[in-house]
Every structure is written in structure tokens, then in C-alpha cells.
Amino acid sequence: MPAPTPRTAPTDPAAPARRPNVLVFFTDQQRWDTTGLHGNPLGLTPHLDRLAADGVCVDRSFTCQPVCAPSRASLQTGRYPTATGVHRNGLSLPRSAPTLARAFRDAGWATGYIGKWHLAGDQTHGPVPEEDRAGYEHWLAANLLEFTSDAYETTLYDGDGAPHTFGGYRADALGDAALDFLTGDGRGAADRPFFLFLSFLEPHHQNSRDDYPAPEGYGARYADPWVPSDLAALGGGNWAEHLPGYYGMVRRLDEVLGRITAALAERGELDDTVVLFTSDHGCHFKTRNDEYKRSVHDASLRVPTVLRGPGLRGGTRLPELVSHVDLPPTLLDAAGVPVPDTMQGRSLLPLLRGADPAWPSEVLVQVSESEVGRALRTDRWKYGVTAPEGDAWHDVRAEAYRETYLYDLAADPDELVNLVGDPALATVRDGLRARLLARIVASGEPLPVITAAAPAG
Incomplete structure (x- = not known):
């Protein structure tokens, strides 16, 4: 089918005349x-x-x-x-x-x-x-x-x-x-x-x-x-x-x-x-x-x-x-x-309706059962952390996480190359770490510690 048109204001933005x-x-x-x-x-x-x-x-x-x-x-x-x-x-x-x-x-x-x-x-x-x-x-x-x-x-x-x-x-x-x-x-x-x-x-x-x-x-x-x-x-x-x-x-x-x-x-x-x-x-x-x-x-x-x-x-x-x-x-x-x-x-x-300029520029993800993890998905980056000692079935959260995933979605949309240990991206990880911590706290969890990934050898 032809793709729908890019975003424009909806044709009927007013509140519904009857209860839908x-x-x-x-x-x-x-x-x-x-x-x-x-x-x-x-x-x-x-x-x-x-x-x-x-x-x-x-x-x-x-x-x-x-x-x-x-x-x-x-x-x-x-x-x-x-x-x-x-x-x-x-x-x-x-x-x-x-x-x-x-x-x-x-x-x-x-x-x-x-x-x-x-x-x-x-x-x-x-x-x-x-x-x-x-x-x-x-x-x-x-x-x-x-x-x-x-x-x-x-x-x-x-x-x-x-x-x-x-x-x-x-x-x-x-x-x-x-x-x-x-x-x-x-x-x-x-x-x-x-x-x-x-x-x-x-x-x-x-x-x-x-x-x-x-x-x-x-x-x-x-x-x-x-x-x-x-x-x-x-x-x-x-x-x-x-x-x-x-x-x-x-x-x-x-x-x-x-x-x-x-x-x-x-x-x-x-x-x-x-x-x-x-x-x-x-x-x-x-x-x-x-x-x-x-x-x-x-x-x-x-x-x-x-x-x-x-x-x-x-x-x-x-x-x-x-x-x-x-x-x-x-x-x-x-x-x-x-x-x-x-x-x-x-x-x-x-x-x-074009009336929410402060819409978040990322989504927060929580992961359980396979690992105790948290992740941030932005336009360009996928940044994820896990708790190495966490019990993925019983632990709701962790006090400490370690950087585990970093994907450049612009260059690697299929997430094939994990860049978490790339020294050249340390500043990128610093910024994503701060954003993830803020989103974790906003979701109602206590502030954890996130340990930076070791540089890849």
C-alpha cells in the first residue's frame, strides 16, 4: 500500500462530540x-x-x-x-x-x-x-x-x-x-x-x-x-x-x-x-x-x-x-x-496536535528473566546495562549495573556490532548513562550505580 503521508495535524482534533x-x-x-x-x-x-x-x-x-x-x-x-x-x-x-x-x-x-x-x-x-x-x-x-x-x-x-x-x-x-x-x-x-x-x-x-x-x-x-x-x-x-x-x-x-x-x-x-x-x-x-x-x-x-x-x-x-x-x-x-x-x-x-514540544527523545526499557537489565533507545543509540550478579527471575532491580550494550543504530540498524567497549565512544556513553539514570529514577526506582565498560583490548 502507499505509505501514509508524513505527520500533519489530524483532521478532527477536537474532543469527540459523543463518547466513542x-x-x-x-x-x-x-x-x-x-x-x-x-x-x-x-x-x-x-x-x-x-x-x-x-x-x-x-x-x-x-x-x-x-x-x-x-x-x-x-x-x-x-x-x-x-x-x-x-x-x-x-x-x-x-x-x-x-x-x-x-x-x-x-x-x-x-x-x-x-x-x-x-x-x-x-x-x-x-x-x-x-x-x-x-x-x-x-x-x-x-x-x-x-x-x-x-x-x-x-x-x-x-x-x-x-x-x-x-x-x-x-x-x-x-x-x-x-x-x-x-x-x-x-x-x-x-x-x-x-x-x-x-x-x-x-x-x-x-x-x-x-x-x-x-x-x-x-x-x-x-x-x-x-x-x-x-x-x-x-x-x-x-x-x-x-x-x-x-x-x-x-x-x-x-x-x-x-x-x-x-x-x-x-x-x-x-x-x-x-x-x-x-x-x-x-x-x-x-x-x-x-x-x-x-x-x-x-x-x-x-x-x-x-x-x-x-x-x-x-x-x-x-x-x-x-x-x-x-x-x-x-x-x-x-x-x-x-x-x-x-x-x-x-x-x-x-x-x-503539535502542542507537546517536550516529548521525550528516548524510551526506557526494563529487562528481566534473561538478565536484570535496563536500556535506553534513542534516535541513534541503543544503550543497555545489566547487573552481573543479578538473579534475573527474582530480582526486581539492582543497585549496581555494568554497561553491556551500545549500538549505533544509524550505522548499524540491525544491531550487529556491539560498541560498548570502544574508547572513542566514551563521551557518548557518558551522556547516555546520565540519561538512563534519570529515566530510571523517573520510573520510580532508586538511583543505581552504573559502572563504565572496560575499554576493548
Whole structure:
């Protein structure tokens, strides 16, 4: 598709005349470059590309923690993982946490959640207790959908804890459930706007067999896939085996998106609905460590993000760096709902209107499970630190870090050459170190010590 025009002021920046619906279409482990918006030539995302052509494409959108539960906690709260108490998988979102669902519900929206939750601890089967649902009213979900489903077998639990088993492809089953919510009585009174969070497992691998199960016949479509440059340059990993299935999963997700937006359009509701498409993190196909994410590299951090709706129109391409913590306040702001002071991100709407000259020029990233780390991603640099003695599973943070990563993204966008020990870049590291320390403190953590990297011999 033709690229949307560069950023201009949206065509309808005023507050919405009526309370809009809000739909979050949330995928799992989807790289930004699976989309036509970001140069993928395979035509995997025509519906998303068209949504962006009439909305806002956040060109450089990053998770603030490249693993499922922490990033999901941030999207429910607008807070960094360490501030939510969910710094790694297997932890529960605190039951009293201020959340998107509570903010929308209290403002009069009918709230619904469908799909993968992953914020009720390490529970793999059974219903999520009501007190662990973050304030959502309509509920059809599983805490760990990867363990209650397979490609063609899906079990979700309703608000009463009863299991519902679906046939057909898993992404289609969730899409059907969303359509039932949109056209049925799950959203409550007809005059209530809805906030629906639709959370897929695709294109995440199927944990039970480390596979990417596309719909029947879809993997074969991409048997000779286009290969992102970082994967091709790094070699190794298992992308050669799994890219066809991964791409097939992305294509089917886009078809589900098309069905849902078409249904909203048919009901005359699409233009009165704020739509957010994003993912929890990316995927490096075991080229950076022994699994798929949990690294400071853009393959793990960068995700596709598109918004469309009142105040979010015009084919805008937003060039600033945006974090997951910025998306919840954006949704509330676009709907005319006050943004809670607890949220650490900031709405994109003032930026889109040209009224936020102080937008940060970097994003902060926290890393757990693979290492206790923190990173800064700027226009040009990727700077990362780790705690050599840290316990990556149990330690929320560290008192001391060591410089571990430095990539010049202008010269090395695939992050192939680590320059952290280059003596010629000592001044660059000094500046990045100061910026990272400031962002760590601003996120609510104590000020740590960062030890400079030893010069490369």
C-alpha cells in the first residue's frame, strides 16, 4: 500500500462530540516489520495498512519490557513493570491497581475482555477469579491461553467461571467472540459506549511443541519468505523453519481485524470507535538468546502500533519514539476520560496536535528473566546495562549495573556490532548513562550505580 503521508495535524482534533467506543486489538510476539506499513513485501496486513492510511501509524513504537506479563501489566495501567509489581511472568497484577478497565467503567463505558490475560500469576488452567480481572465486566478469557488452547482447539472461561470450548482456528474463535460482544448484549445498554480489549495468542509460538501453527494452507503461502535483514545477517536461530508459519498467523490476524472493522462499519460505529492495534513485544527467533524475546534489541522491543478514531485520523505517520506506557493515557484522552495521575506515560494527542514540544527523545526499557537489565533507545543509540550478579527471575532491580550494550543504530540498524567497549565512544556513553539514570529514577526506582565498560583490548 502507499505509505501514509508524513505527520500533519489530524483532521478532527477536537474532543469527540459523543463518547466513542474503544477497541484494543492486541497481538502477541509480533514484530513491527511483519506489516506493509514497515516495508514487508508479502501483503500480510492489508486491513491494518488501510486502517493506518486513514488513522495514525506510530512509526517507532516500543514495549517497555519484552516479555508477556510485564508488557501486559503496563498496557492495563500505563505504568512501568516495576511500578506495577509485575516485572516478570508468573506474577499477578495487584488487585487494587488503577487500570484502564476501571477508568472506563467508572466513566460509564461497558468494559469487556476476551482472550489471553497472563496477569493472574502462574495459573495455567481454570477461570481467572473476578478480583484478578482488573475491573473488566464482560469476561471471556484464559490466564495462559497457550496452555488452554492449540491452533484448532480453544477454551476460554466466562465471568461465572464456566468453560467455553471453540472449534475452528484460534484467532477466528476470538474474533467470533468479539463480534458476539459487539452485536449482542455483552456490552450492556445500547446507549453505553464500550471498551473492549481483544487479546490474541497469535503469532506467538505454541509452547507445547515450539511451533508456529498457521491456519491450514497458510504457511505454504510463505514457503519462500521475505527475511528481515537482522535475521539474515545473524544466521542461526530457527527463523528459517518458522517464518512461513509465523507469517501465516499474521495474515490470519489481519483477516480477523478486517472482519471486526467491517462489522463496526456496517453498524455505523467505526468512525465513532477509537481502535488501537499493537503487540506486547517482538520476536528474534532465537538469534539473540535461547528463546524469542527478553533482549534489548529492536527485534524484541519494536512492535506495530496503529490508532484510528475521533482525533486520530488523517493518514498521519508519527516519527517520535513511543512507549507502551503512553498508549493507555492516549486511549483515555481520545475518549474524553480523565487520565489518572498514576499513569506514567503521556497521551499522544497533544503531540499529534503539535502542542507537546517536550516529548521525550528516548524510551526506557526494563529487562528481566534473561538478565536484570535496563536500556535506553534513542534516535541513534541503543544503550543497555545489566547487573552481573543479578538473579534475573527474582530480582526486581539492582543497585549496581555494568554497561553491556551500545549500538549505533544509524550505522548499524540491525544491531550487529556491539560498541560498548570502544574508547572513542566514551563521551557518548557518558551522556547516555546520565540519561538512563534519570529515566530510571523517573520510573520510580532508586538511583543505581552504573559502572563504565572496560575499554576493548
